[in-house]
Amino acid sequence: MTMLDIALSDGAGPRYKQIADQLGTLIENGTLSANTRLPTHRALADQLGVTVGTITRAYAEAERRGLVEARVGAGTYVCSQNEQHWTFDTPDPEKLECHFGYNVPPLLDRADMLSRAMQRLTANPAKLNQLMLYQLPEGIMQHRQVVADWLTSQGVNVEADRLLFSSGAQHATQMALNAFCRGGDTLLVEKYTYPGLISLARQHQITLKPVEMDEEGIIPEALDTACKMYQPRLIYSMPTLQNPTTGTMSLERRQAILDVCRKHNLYLIEDEVNGLLPATRPEPLVNLDPEQVIHIGAFSKCLAPGLRVGYIHVPKRLYSQMANTLQNHSWMTSPLLTGITTELIQAGDADRVLLQIRSEMKERLAITQDILGDYDLRVSETCFHVWLTLPDHLRLGEFVASASKEGISLKSAELFVPPGGAVPPAIRLSVSSPTNRDVLKKGLLKIRELLEQEPMGGFAL
Ligand SMILES: Cc1ncc(COP(=O)(O)O)c(C=O)c1O
Known part of the structure; x- marks a missing residue:
């Protein structure tokens, strides 16, 4: 059995924490390798002259930090390196690996806040028991109220009795299409749109018709023409930090878009999954109408x-149809998850994380401007992604393939173009995604190197 090189001292904080800290150091410096079995609680307690309870607490703390795992009936083992990472974006130290593919928030350690939220929940058995039961399809009213109040504090004027929980924005979009569209319907979308929507439309046999856009987003006159031409069922738009072009509509543009919707008596799906990222932005469409x-x-x-x-927040007259669709689909969104979310909001963690994300994105976007600013690059404050149009001499397919060969994943414009549309020579880089700023810098420098490549001579027939 391994003897651990751990020394405890008085006045250096709780003993269980000292043990967990030193276990962390031993794992980090390689003294304890993956899958090493740790001493039993009793053996380590005897070695260190502490109680078995202190060791139990220390191991639990080390487990909470992702350093070790308790295997039932077999003891406590050091986790493998991979298990300690909390993201699929695990850099390979042997070669540059930089993931610009997904619009994920920058990597933050959320373990503490989550663990505190769960502790608060578990400290209240009555509440916990309630979360284990069937609830209304739209979610527990108190949870909806907490979320509605928080959204209102963020400038989104929603009402709890018109709000329904979903399993993320993708699910909410799917439910909206299920509830309000049928196969064969037409949906108007921005000329370049979110790939998840393209995929949903394909599955539901809904035709997407692209509407011309400028740097703000959909152009109202083009929308009006498309409404007359295609008689769509709905309009789908991302007015804030558009995916992929990063644009945000001005207030005037928003009002003009809503005028067109009213004129044609059409509902608009406002996808604001990125809407809370900017510290300030024009009123969401839902506030306006x-x-x-x-x-x-x-x-x-x-x-x-x-x-x-x-x-999802719907007009009054659509509410029961939406609730019914959610119920048909999965009865309800897990109350346990909405319970954890409301705990995080009420403890101020949601506010704190949002501020952290904004400040990290500011740094990352400044780095991106520094390295790629000479190119045709669209960047928007706190936006997770940037949109880069390739120089004339480069071909999109070849560029994406060369980047991939260098260990860099990114998204080609192809993914954002509804069927039948022309593909611009552009790429989307999610600069929020690389594990840290160093990896981001290396990845961006590699991209600049690829952009600077001379065009290939010769041609093939
Ligand atoms: C515009 C847009 N809508 C919806 C989603 C899906 O969000 P969620 O993870 O909440 O399902 C994404 C994810 O990247 C997105 O970019």
């Missing part, structure tokens, strides 16, 4: 995508 707008959002970008908690 809640009877015309189906507002979708989630905690995926501003708190944690793994929570899988999103929401």
Whole structure:
């Protein structure tokens, strides 16, 4: 059995923490390798002259930090390196690996806040028991109220009795299409749009018709023409930090878009999954006309995508249809997850994380401007992604393939173009995604190197 090189001292904090800290050091410096079995609680207690309870607490703390794992009936083991990472974006130290592929919030350690939220929940058995039961399809009213109040504090004027929980924004969008569209319907979308929507439309046999856009987003006159031409069922738009072009509509543009919706008596799905990221932005469409707008959002970008908690706010007359659709689909969104989310909001953690994300994104976008600023780059404050149009001499397919060969993943414009549309020579880089700023810098420098490549001579027939 391994003897651990751990020394405890008086006045250096609780003993269980000292033990967990030193276990962390031994694992980090390689003294304890993956899958090493730790001494039994009794053996380590005897070695260190502490109680078995202190060791139990120390191991639990080390487990909470992702350093060790308790295997039932077999003891406590050091986790493998991979298990200690809390993201799929695990850099390989042997080669540059930089993931610009997904719009995920920058990596933050959320373990503490989550653990505190769960402790608060478990300290209240009556509340916990309630979370284990069937609830209304739209979610527990108190949870909806907490979320509605928080969203209102963030400038999104939603009402709890029009809000329904979903398992993220993707699910909310799917439910909206299920509830309000049929196969063969047409949906108007921005000329470049969110790939998840393209995929949903394909599955539901809904035709997407692209509407011309400028740097703010959909152009109202083009929308008006498309409404006349295609008689769509709905409009789908991302007015804030558009994915992929990063644009945000001005207030005037928003009002003009809503005028077109009212003129044609059309509902608009406002996908605001990125809407809370900027510290200030124009009023969401739902504030301007809640009877015309189906507002979708989630905690995926501003708190944690793994929570899988999103929401949909619908005009009054659509509410029961939406609740019925949710019930048909999965009865309800897990109350346990909406319970954890409300705990995080009430403890101030949601606010804190959002501020952290904003400040990290400011740094990351400044780095990106520094390195790629000479290129045709669209960047927007706190936006997770940037949109880069390639120089004329480069071909999109070849560029994406060369980046991939160098260990860099990114998204080609192809993914954002509805079927039949022309593909611009552009790429989306999610600069929020690389594990840390160093990896981000290395990845961006590699991209600049690829952009500077001379065009290939010769041609093939
Ligand atoms: C515009 C847009 N809508 C919806 C989603 C899906 O969000 P969620 O993870 O909450 O399902 C994404 C995810 O990247 C997105 O970019």
